[in-house]
Amino acid sequence: MESDSDSDGSHISATPPRDPIPPPPPPPTLLSSNKFRFRARASSSRSTPTSKSPKPSSDPKLSPQDPSPTPSPLYSLPFQIRGPSLPNRPIPTLETLPARHLSHFASFSKLRRPSLNFQDDPSPPPPPLPKAESDSVPQEPKGESVNSANFVKRRPNLIGGNAPLPPVKIRKCGGEGNFVKLNMNRSSKRKFVNRGRGRNSYASSGRKSYRRGRRRLRPEGGNEGENNSVCEEDGLVAESAGQRQKKYDCDLVEAAVSSARNEPSDENLVRLLKVVYGYNSFRDGQLEAIRMVLAGESTMLVLPTGAGKSLCYQLPAMVLPGITVVVSPLVALMIDQLRHLPPMIRGGLLCSSQTADEVSETLRQLQEGTIRVLFVSPERFLNAEFLSVFSTNLSTSLVVVDEAHCISEWSHNFRPSYTRLRASMLRARLNVGCILAMTATATTTTLHSVMSALAIPQTNLIQKAQLRDNLQLSVSLSGNRMKDLLMLIKSSPFKEVQSIIIYCKFQYETDQISRCLCDNNISAKSYHSGIPAKDRSRTQELFCSNKIRVVVATVAFGMGLDKQDVGAVIHYRLPESLEEYVQEIGRAGRDGRLSHCHLLFDDDTYFKLRSLMHSEGVDEFAVNKFLTEVFSNGKNSQGKVCSLVKESASRKFDMKEEVMLTLLTHLELGEVQYLCLHPQMNVTCTLNFHNTSPVLLAEKDRVVAAILKKSETKQGQYVFDIPTVANSIGITAIDLSNQLQNLKFKREITYEVKDPAYCYTIMEVPGDFFSLSAHLTKWLSEVEICTEVGCNV
Numbered sequence: 001m002e003s004d005s006d007s008d009g010s011h012i013s014a015t016p017p018r019d020p021i022p023p024p025p026p027p028p029t030l031l032s033s034n035k036f037r038f039r040a041r042a043s044s045s046r047s048t049p050t051s052k053s054p055k056p057s058s059d060p061k062l063s064p065q066d067p068s069p070t071p072s073p074l075y076s077l078p079f080q081i082r083g084p085s086l087p088n089r090p091i092p093t094l095e096t097l098p099a100r101h102l103s104h105f106a107s108f109s110k111l112r113r114p115s116l117n118f119q120d121d122p123s124p125p126p127p128p129l130p131k132a133e134s135d136s137v138p139q140e141p142k143g144e145s146v147n148s149a150n151f152v153k154r155r156p157n158l159i160g161g162n163a164p165l166p167p168v169k170i171r172k173c174g175g176e177g178n179f180v181k182l183n184m185n186r187s188s189k190r191k192f193v194n195r196g197r198g199r200n201s202y203a204s205s206g207r208k209s210y211r212r213g214r215r216r217l218r219p220e221g222g223n224e225g226e227n228n229s230v231c232e233e234d235g236l237v238a239e240s241a242g243q244r245q246k247k248y249d250c251d252l253v254e255a256a257v258s259s260a261r262n263e264p265s266d267e268n269l270v271r272l273l274k275v276v277y278g279y280n281s282f283r284d285g286q287l288e289a290i291r292m293v294l295a296g297e298s299t300m301l302v303l304p305t306g307a308g309k310s311l312c313y314q315l316p317a318m319v320l321p322g323i324t325v326v327v328s329p330l331v332a333l334m335i336d337q338l339r340h341l342p343p344m345i346r347g348g349l350l351c352s353s354q355t356a357d358e359v360s361e362t363l364r365q366l367q368e369g370t371i372r373v374l375f376v377s378p379e380r381f382l383n384a385e386f387l388s389v390f391s392t393n394l395s396t397s398l399v400v401v402d403e404a405h406c407i408s409e410w411s412h413n414f415r416p417s418y419t420r421l422r423a424s425m426l427r428a429r430l431n432v433g434c435i436l437a438m439t440a441t442a443t444t445t446t447l448h449s450v451m452s453a454l455a456i457p458q459t460n461l462i463q464k465a466q467l468r469d470n471l472q473l474s475v476s477l478s479g480n481r482m483k484d485l486l487m488l489i490k491s492s493p494f495k496e497v498q499s500i501i502i503y504c505k506f507q508y509e510t511d512q513i514s515r516c517l518c519d520n521n522i523s524a525k526s527y528h529s530g531i532p533a534k535d536r537s538r539t540q541e542l543f544c545s546n547k548i549r550v551v552v553a554t555v556a557f558g559m560g561l562d563k564q565d566v567g568a569v570i571h572y573r574l575p576e577s578l579e580e581y582v583q584e585i586g587r588a589g590r591d592g593r594l595s596h597c598h599l600l601f602d603d604d605t606y607f608k609l610r611s612l613m614h615s616e617g618v619d620e621f622a623v624n625k626f627l628t629e630v631f632s633n634g635k636n637s638q639g640k641v642c643s644l645v646k647e648s649a650s651r652k653f654d655m656k657e658e659v660m661l662t663l664l665t666h667l668e669l670g671e672v673q674y675l676c677l678h679p680q681m682n683v684t685c686t687l688n689f690h691n692t693s694p695v696l697l698a699e700k701d702r703v704v705a706a707i708l709k710k711s712e713t714k715q716g717q718y719v720f721d722i723p724t725v726a727n728s729i730g731i732t733a734i735d736l737s738n739q740l741q742n743l744k745f746k747r748e749i750t751y752e753v754k755d756p757a758y759c760y761t762i763m764e765v766p767g768d769f770f771s772l773s774a775h776l777t778k779w780l781s782e783v784e785i786c787t788e789v790g791c792n793v
């Protein structure tokens, strides 16, 4: 019933509402060394005009006969599409340039639409795009809704201290790694067989096992995976993880950990790196970060995607005495990180897709000290059972906040529940002094707010250059995106690319495009937060093991994706901000090879996005109405759990869900604590009685009696609000759902729950709703302004 929201990525919100208003004064610069090395360049002299005539296509599905709407190039056209099935047709490109020429992050809303009169462009305009006529090429739907859900927030370490260190005990391991078993896979009939030599005992009891390293996943009795194709993790190291794993020598590892504990010198750390990972040297920024963490210094680490941030907590996790807690925004990301832990580090994860038994088992192993690295979602910090484990004598040495930019309301991935992650809270709840915040993308303002929330001194920022010379960027104006996308993908250089990610804005688009690609014999799958977690996870596996060529995804895909050989990223629509664009193209070419990033630009999306940015502002009246509803139970609700159904509230107040959650989080964590948020849950229950009559059952069971009292009956079914029934008999919603489970187990009832809702307890009713609404609205609009202008980037 409880929904942590950690499972689907749907809570990775889009940028908070924006308002294109003049920029605020720049916040203080952090460190002079922090500068991204992108250079702004509006146009490139490398552009080469082309004027080839279109030839008829031999591809029956794409017969370009119609000289229809001449695509207006924004700039000259260096980008040629040639292929057997296509005419020599230039895709009109805005620019083709390496990624390092990107300007500092800024909002796309600030992009000035380049003039189309070619006055800057001495070259003749390109020939018209030929019209492709194909049954399998659907036309762009007109008038799409833009309201889609897809728019998506010291105690010193003991090294060198006096505290006793636990003995260095390295798990005797072969090639096995950390298994992830989640009930999200329960419905799958497929079983994956671990080809490693052993298995981790910490794993909970799901049905599907994953193995770390190169995903050698073999479906039992299936064809897929028979060739055991391997997901390349590291283009720099030729040998496979399997080969590396064989080289583990537990005694050597134990000795290396022990030396690093006694003296965390560079030499000892490099030795540990070598014996555990097989790498000869640290990458830029890694050693610096590890040294800081081992010295108990909270650190902000900004390294590009694929630069090796994970190693900066994995290695300390082996050396530090207490456990390492890694906060991650997505279950898929946690699973991936868990899989990639070196086999000698025991890992565990807690997420909403696990059963109560799986959660209890993980917590038990945590208390026993079996788990060294625990992955959790930020919502977990609302969970009393989880926090109670840390109030015992469990020693936590390090908290890692992965994708730390989600903390900042100025960031493009702001996630309200990340706001909870403050140094004071972590210190109070986990008794931890050292925090490592990691991100690949952050503006100066984002960094500033993350570091201030986590009390990371400005001097403890490690930020390395984000040069990605191997990314070739291009843009084309597109009249019919679907058709142009197909042409693009079937033409050089994209047709030679094995792994491609296509980013879309809307969920329906991803499904539509993947179907269209499959119709055209291009293996593709869609990925968005509306797809069940197990299917998304399967899609990611298939992509990583090169069983499918294309993933068509919303923003939900890619954070933490460790696939080195993604050869192309195509943006089907303009992303909302340059920051988002940079993060998404960063998934290409992590193996250092030349990779291609193409953006299909169109006026429609540009104006639609721009108007969205104007229209998303929340007005004071709506905030006032929202507050009135939130506190509608007023003082009578003392200690009782109130709920606000997300979907209906969003419609009623015309507010996006993440704006509502932002407001609620502010009401909890602002200057005055007006409320206390609980985990989100489905609050509407529809129940059927089976064996015993409801009245008889109610005589023996007070829960049933309360249900009968507080329900509406609809066609013989009892419909009730879970918090209302729980409040009426003074139990928690969790207790209530446990009792319902019991009754279900005894075959007395069956029930279904729906309507995800924010749940909270009122701590204090605001005295003046008007001034609070004014304050909150002002705060939100400051966020908007700052996000709009890219905040001093």
Ligand SMILES: Nc1ncnc2c1ncn2[C@@H]1O[C@H](COP(=O)(O)OP(=O)(O)OP(=O)(O)O)[C@@H](O)[C@H]1O
Pocket: 233, 234, 236, 237, 279, 280, 281, 282, 283, 286, 303, 304, 305, 306, 307, 308, 309, 310, 311, 440, 559, 560, 561, 562
């Ligand atoms: N010192 C090193 N030498 C060689 N390879 C390394 C080194 N450190 C890390 N790697 C490899 O680089 C790859 C990427 O590492 P990792 O996944 O930690 O990157 P990341 O920075 O966390 O990326 P993302 O931002 O996408 O999460 C991994 O395969 C890892 O084994």
